[in-house]
Amino acid sequence: MANRPQDTAGHNSPGLTLHVPEPHYRPGDAVDFSHLTVSEPGAQPRPDEACPAAETHPLATDLIRVLGDDNQAHGPWNPRLDAETLRTMLRHMALTRAFDERMFRGQRQGKTSFYMKCTGEEATSISAAMALAADDMVFPSYRQQGILIVRGYPLVEMINQIYSNKGDKLKGRQLPIMYSSREHSFFTISGNLATQTPQAVGWAMASAIKGDTRIAATWVGEGSTAEGDFHAACTFAAVYNAPVILNVVNNQWAISSFSGFAGGERATFAQRGAGYGLASLRVDGNDALAVYAAERWAANRARANGGPTLIEHFSYRAEGHSTSDDPSGYRSAQEREEWPLGDPIMRLKNHLIALGEWDEGRQEELDRACAEEVKAATKEAEKNGILGHGMHHPFRTMFEDVFEELPWHLKEQAAQANKERRIKWPEREGEQ
Amino acid sequence: MSDTAMTTATASASATAATASERRINMIEAINEALDIMMDRDPDIIIMGEDVGYFGGVFRATAGLQEKYGKTRVFDTPISECGIIAAAVGMGAYGLRPVPEIQFADYIYPGLDQLISEAARLRYRSAGEYIAPMTVRSPFGGGIFGGQTHSQSPESLFTHVAGLKTVIPSTPHDAKGLLIAAIEDNDPVIFFEPKRIYNGPFSGYYDQPVQPWKAHTDSVVPEGYYRIPLGKARIVREGEALTVLAYGTMVHVTEAVCREKGVDAEIIDLRTLVPLDIEAIETSVKKTGRCLVVHEATRTSGFGAELSALVTERCFYHLEAPVERATGFDTPYPHSLEWAYFPGPVRIGEAIDKVLAE
Numbered sequence: 001m002a003n004r005p006q007d008t009a010g011h012n013s014p015g016l017t018l019h020v021p022e023p024h025y026r027p028g029d030a031v032d033f034s035h036l037t038v039s040e041p042g043a044q045p046r047p048d049e050a051c052p053a054a055e056t057h058p059l060a061t062d063l064i065r066v067l068g069d070d071n072q073a074h075g076p077w078n079p080r081l082d083a084e085t086l087r088t089m090l091r092h093m094a095l096t097r098a099f100d101e102r103m104f105r106g107q108r109q110g111k112t113s114f115y116m117k118c119t120g121e122e123a124t125s126i127s128a129a130m131a132l133a134a135d136d137m138v139f140p141s142y143r144q145q146g147i148l149i150v151r152g153y154p155l156v157e158m159i160n161q162i163y164s165n166k167g168d169k170l171k172g173r174q175l176p177i178m179y180s181s182r183e184h185s186f187f188t189i190s191g192n193l194a195t196q197t198p199q200a201v202g203w204a205m206a207s208a209i210k211g212d213t214r215i216a217a218t219w220v221g222e223g224s225t226a227e228g229d230f231h232a233a234c235t236f237a238a239v240y241n242a243p244v245i246l247n248v249v250n251n252q253w254a255i256s257s258f259s260g261f262a263g264g265e266r267a268t269f270a271q272r273g274a275g276y277g278l279a280s281l282r283v284d285g286n287d288a289l290a291v292y293a294a295e296r297w298a299a300n301r302a303r304a305n306g307g308p309t310l311i312e313h314f315s316y317r318a319e320g321h322s323t324s325d326d327p328s329g330y331r332s333a334q335e336r337e338e339w340p341l342g343d344p345i346m347r348l349k350n351h352l353i354a355l356g357e358w359d360e361g362r363q364e365e366l367d368r369a370c371a372e373e374v375k376a377a378t379k380e381a382e383k384n385g386i387l388g389h390g391m392h393h394p395f396r397t398m399f400e401d402v403f404e405e406l407p408w409h410l411k412e413q414a415a416q417a418n419k420e421r422r423i424k425w426p427e428r429e430g431e432q
Numbered sequence: 433m434s435d436t437a438m439t440t441a442t443a444s445a446s447a448t449a450a451t452a453s454e455r456r457i458n459m460i461e462a463i464n465e466a467l468d469i470m471m472d473r474d475p476d477i478i479i480m481g482e483d484v485g486y487f488g489g490v491f492r493a494t495a496g497l498q499e500k501y502g503k504t505r506v507f508d509t510p511i512s513e514c515g516i517i518a519a520a521v522g523m524g525a526y527g528l529r530p531v532p533e534i535q536f537a538d539y540i541y542p543g544l545d546q547l548i549s550e551a552a553r554l555r556y557r558s559a560g561e562y563i564a565p566m567t568v569r570s571p572f573g574g575g576i577f578g579g580q581t582h583s584q585s586p587e588s589l590f591t592h593v594a595g596l597k598t599v600i601p602s603t604p605h606d607a608k609g610l611l612i613a614a615i616e617d618n619d620p621v622i623f624f625e626p627k628r629i630y631n632g633p634f635s636g637y638y639d640q641p642v643q644p645w646k647a648h649t650d651s652v653v654p655e656g657y658y659r660i661p662l663g664k665a666r667i668v669r670e671g672e673a674l675t676v677l678a679y680g681t682m683v684h685v686t687e688a689v690c691r692e693k694g695v696d697a698e699i700i701d702l703r704t705l706v707p708l709d710i711e712a713i714e715t716s717v718k719k720t721g722r723c724l725v726v727h728e729a730t731r732t733s734g735f736g737a738e739l740s741a742l743v744t745e746r747c748f749y750h751l752e753a754p755v756e757r758a759t760g761f762d763t764p765y766p767h768s769l770e771w772a773y774f775p776g777p778v779r780i781g782e783a784i785d786k787v788l789a790e
Contacts, residue, residue, distance in 0.1 A: 139522075170559045180558040187525060188558035192549045198515050199550070202522025209478065209504045209528070216522075228542065232515030239510055401556045402594050404563075404618045407663065407707035 021260030025332035033340045041068035041287075042075025049301040053279040056309075060270035060280040063314060066289040067347050071354035079131075079293040083357040089130060089288055090352060091366060093122040093345045096146045098370035099155065102378060103162055107176075107323045111386040112162050114176045118143045120318030120336070123288040123344035124249045125219065126150055128313075131295035132217055137207075139187040139200035139218035142177055143249070151184040155374060159381035166392035167384035171401075176387075185214075194220050194227035197246060201236045201308075204244035208305075215302040217245040217295075222269050222312075223254025226262045234276040234310070241307035245298045246273070248310065249285065251317035256330035273310030285315030286341040288348045316341070391428075395421055454652045458645040459630045462604035462653050463493045463569070466611040467531065469657050471501050474529060477615065479506045481516060481533030481569075490535060491571055491630060513543035517568065521550050524564045531615055537572035537624060538581045544589070551620040552595030567614040567621045572600075573681050573728050574765050575628035575638065575774060583765035585680075585729035590622045591705045591738065597621045597662055598705040602629065602683040603650035606703060609660030617662060626680035636685035636776040665709035667716070671698040674722035674787050677713060677739050679703065682726045682775070689780045697784070705735055710742065717743050721752040722787045726780055731759040753790030758783040 025031050044064045047055045066073050073080075081089075100117040107115040118125065125146030129138070138147055148158060160167035162176040170180060180188035187203075190196060200218035207214050220230060225248055237244050248269045252259050262269075273280030279301065283294040291313060298309035316339045320327045327333075352358035385392050399406060399414040406414070421428060457465070471477050479494055485508040488495030498506040509516050513534055520530040534540045540547075551564035574583030590598045599614050599621055601607035607625065614621040628634050632644045645651035668683055673696040678686045683701045690697040698716050702709065717723045723743050725736040736757040743755050758780045766773055 137526075170557065173559065174557050178557070180561050182558075182561040188554060188562050190550065190557075192545065195518065195546060195550050198518030198546075199522035199525065201515075202519030203526045204522070205519060206478075206523040206526035206528045209523075210526075228514055229518060229546070232510075232512045232518060235510045235512060236515045236519055401560050403597070403707075404555070408710055409708070 021258070021265055023258035023260065023331065025335060027328055027330065027332055029332045029334070031332050031334040031338050033338065036340060037063070038340055039063040039065055041065040042078070044075065044077060046076035046297070049297055050304060050306050053277050053307070056279045056281060057274045060274050060282050060312070061268055062282060064281060064283040064290050064294055065287050066293060067287045067351055071347075071350040073289055073351065077290055077293040079289055079296060081289070081292065083352065083355060085130075086348065086352055087358065089127060089292075090345070090348050090358075091370075092126045092130075092146065092149050093288070093348065094366050095370045095373065096122050096126065096149050097345060098367065098374045099145065099149070099158070102371075102374045103159070104323060106162070106378065110388070111382075112164070112176050113387055114323055115162065116142055116177050116322045117319045118145060120343060121249060121251055121285065121315045122146050123291045123348075124247070124285045124313040124315055127288040127291040128217070128247060128295040131292045132299055133214065135185050136214050136299070137185045137187065137200070137203050137216045139196035139203070139216060140189060141193070141196065141219045141221055141224070141249070142189055142191065143221070144219050145177065145179075148179060148181065148184065148186060151186065153179075153181055153184050153186070155377035156380045159378055160384055163381060163384070163386045164392065165381065165385035165387070167381065168392070171397045172393045193224040194229040196220070197230050197233035198236060200246070201233050201240075201242050201244050204242040204302075204308075205236070205240050208240070208243055213303065215243040215245070215299060217247060217299075219247045219249055221254060222248055222250035222252075222259050222264065223257060223262045225269055225272060234273065234278060237308035238276045238278055241305070243302035243305070244308045245295065245302060246278070246308060246310045247295075248312045249315060250312050251315045253317045253321070253327070253331065255321040255325055258331075268312060270310060270312035279307070279309040280312075281309060282312045282314060284341055285313030286344040286347060288344050289351070314341070318343070455655065456646045456651040457604055457653050458632070458651065459601070459604045459607045459625065460491060460493055462608040463611055463625065464495060464497070465653070466608045466615070467494065467497060468500070470612060470615045471497065471505065473657070476527060477505070477529045477531060478523065479531050479533065480509050480519070482509055482511055482535045484508060484533050489533060491627065493569070493625075494533065513539055513541070514546055517543035517546035517551065520566045520568075521546060521554070521564055524551075524566050525554070525562050529615065530566045532566065532568055534568060534570040536578075536582050537570045537586055538584045540568075540570055540586065547590070547596065547620070547622075548593050552593050555619070556595060563618055564620045565618045567611070567617070567623050569611075569623045569625060571627035571630070572624040573626045573628055574770060575634060575681065577767065577770055578765070579767040580764040583770070585624075585727065585760070587622075587624055587705060587729060588733060588735045588738075591735055595619065597707065598624070599662060599703065600624045600626065600680045600705065601703065602626065602680050602701050603648075604645055605650045605653050606660055606666065606701075608653055609658050610662070610703060612657065613659040613662050616659065621662070624680070628681045629684060633684040634681055635688035636774075636780070637688075638771050638774070638776075660703070662704045663707035663709055665703055665712040666701040667712065668699040668701050669697065671696040672720060673697055674724060674784065675700060675713070675716040675720045676724045676726060676784075677702060678726040679705065680728070682728055685776060686726050686780060689777045689784065692777070693781060693784065695784055695788070710746070713739070713743065714746050717747040718750040721750050723747070723751070723755045724758060724783050724787050725755065726758045726775060726783075728760050728775060730762045731757065732762050734759055753787050756783045756787045
């Protein structure tokens with residue numbers, strides 16, 4: 001670093017400038033992805049699951065890929081899944097996409113307040129979840145509905161939650177898609193960002209304290225890795241060699257802020273793990289086989305007391321952040337169309353076809369069946385009501401579960417709410 | 433959970449000589465004993481925090497526990513309050529009952545999001561699927577020349593949060609029973625330990641020698657398990673002239689002031705701020721007709737404001753004078769001017785005079 005002279009008056013060096021990151025393309029711009037290095041499928045080495053963390057670090061700047069343009073699986077990361085498992089994976093992904101389509105439409109029709117799709121990122125939750133044991137504990141962010149689909153959580157329950165209706169097990173307290181299901185080892189989604197990351201590490205530490213065999217996995221967006229919680233998570237995971245997988249879904253965009261605002265211009269997100277001494281992998285997040293293989297590698301490592309792994313899933317958020325933003329206002333529409341890593345469902349479908357285990361006709365049939373299944377679940381859930389059409393939950397539920405027992409001040413406030421109800425909604429007299 | 437626990441309805445706080453059968457310990461020893469007893473009773477309890485393991489904590493509250501219960505149940509943590517609280521949330525979700533220590537209450541702020549948005553709301557947002565049965569222990573308050581980062585009393589930040597309980601003991605006897613109750617509680621509890629009185633009660637006269645706990649009857653602590661239910665205040669001294677609401681260190685300062693002035697005050701040690709023993713407060717104020725609130729924390733939006741409002745709302749027609757507050761000033765806690773900041777005998781004495789004058 002240059003020494004700053006004591007006498008600076010009249011110096012003629014240029015003044016300092018602040019760098020404010022700017023994405024490559026804005027609306028209307030033609031895109032050119034030549035700056036992205038896309039590795040050769042099958043060319044990345046697969047270290048032993050018990051290797052020292054540092055041996056993985058070259059993979060933090062590489063990109064683990066299995067599926068090639070020839071639709072075949074290549075190289076040491078090929079998980080060699082049988083055709084039935086691949087079809088199951090495809091079905092989960094198709095069902096998730098169909099679900100997203102219908103729920104998004106439902107929000108536009110006024111059936112709920114909010115929705116978030118995971119279009120284009122299905123593999124990052126579905127293939128990852130399939131690589132875990134069903135009772136491994138997951139701490140998701142808000143775009144991992146695919147995990148619930150994999151674990152067989154009923155669509156009707158998901159929709160009840162989205163509608164905050166009287167069937168909603170969360171009693172209408174949470175914003176749509178902030179699911180919780182202890183039965184499916186699925187942690188309650190916060191809505192605050194990255195808080196789940198160090199919590200997952202804590203859960204994994206507890207599992208290790210108890211000599212359990214279950215591990216934890218958590219998902220966070222690349223934008224949220226800027227939160228202090230993420231760094232606390234990496235530190236704790238490294239310090240205690242916790243049996244946890246930290247999945248970073250790099251979908252390039254945090255609402256309208258591109259990954260550069262989380263430091264993506266300087267280093268990959270997988271490289272952050274290397275700095276903490278975590279095993280760190282960077283994987284093509286639109287390659288369902290590569291995602292499965294990386295997650296399985298990390299799960300095997302963690303279960304064998306090999307410690308934590310950070311996995312960056314390099315993907316693309318094909319739709320808006322949520323129902324509340326229009327991406328055409330901040331990014332080029334061409335980005336999605338020309339994304340060099342393609343679409344995860346299309347790629348897996350083409351792979352199965354190339355294997356002779358699938359065809360376009362069966363795909364059409366699958367898509368139709370998924371749409372029907374979602375439609376039937378929606379009709380079923382709508383019997384429990386939709387958001388805004390009536391207050392679906394008894395007033396007392398507003399005060400329950402703040403504490404295990406109601407203290408006096410909440411009892412007084414509950415009485416006040418009931419009194420107001422009689423004035424505001426006299427027709428609801430008699431409800432509790 | 434049964435509340436068959438023992439409650440000390442009234443306790444003489446005057447110094448008396450120890451009898452042979454009485455076991456007297458200080459507040460640190462009482463806290464250490466509560467942790468020891470609970471770790472022995474419940475294998476799901478773990479303790480973590482900065483320096484709590486091998487070293488036993490900077491105030492020695494966890495001394496000997498790692499040796500006794502092992503490194504995976506009592507361990508040091510990175511210097512990350514966010515990480516400590518977050519890990520405790522995850523452990524609670526697993527089924528453990530973590531008792532994290534935050535080395536000083538002044539350090540708790542990096543963990544606030546994990547406390548306020550996470551621990552406090554897990555039960556609610558998951559409709560009871562997940563809970564955060566953690567007890568966050570943390571030394572708080574000033575009077576030890578700790579400067580602005582080792583002296584604060586941030587209790588009202590936590591009493592303002594739906595879903596958190598806040599507990600502050602003022603004696604070794606209460607510290608043990610309240611900590612046991614806090615650890616057994618299935619909701620997150622903030623357990624603030626007034627570090628000025630770890631080793632002895634404090635009269636407010638900083639230039640006088642410290643009186644050790646052993647000279648005080650409230651240092652008589654039964655061996656073994658007992659609990660003091662959260663939400664039950666303690667009447668430190670019955671009286672007729674006015675009601676003084678206090679907690680932590682200020683209970684002792686208030687007591688000394690009243691003794692010195694010869695004021696027949698009814699002093700109530702709140703012990704828990706949330707849930708609050710409103711019944712004890714109302715009963716007392718309706719009897720005396722006058723009320724003073726004393727706390728060390730800064731004044732504006734302090735817990736005294738809540739107490740003053742509650743007393744005014746519920747006892748207005750019994751009041752003979754406005755409710756007064758004697759508190760810390762609205763400044764950071766100064767180092768050299770600590771005893772100018774501290775709400776000591778002069779400030780409390782004046783406030784008492786004012787309440788009694790009307």
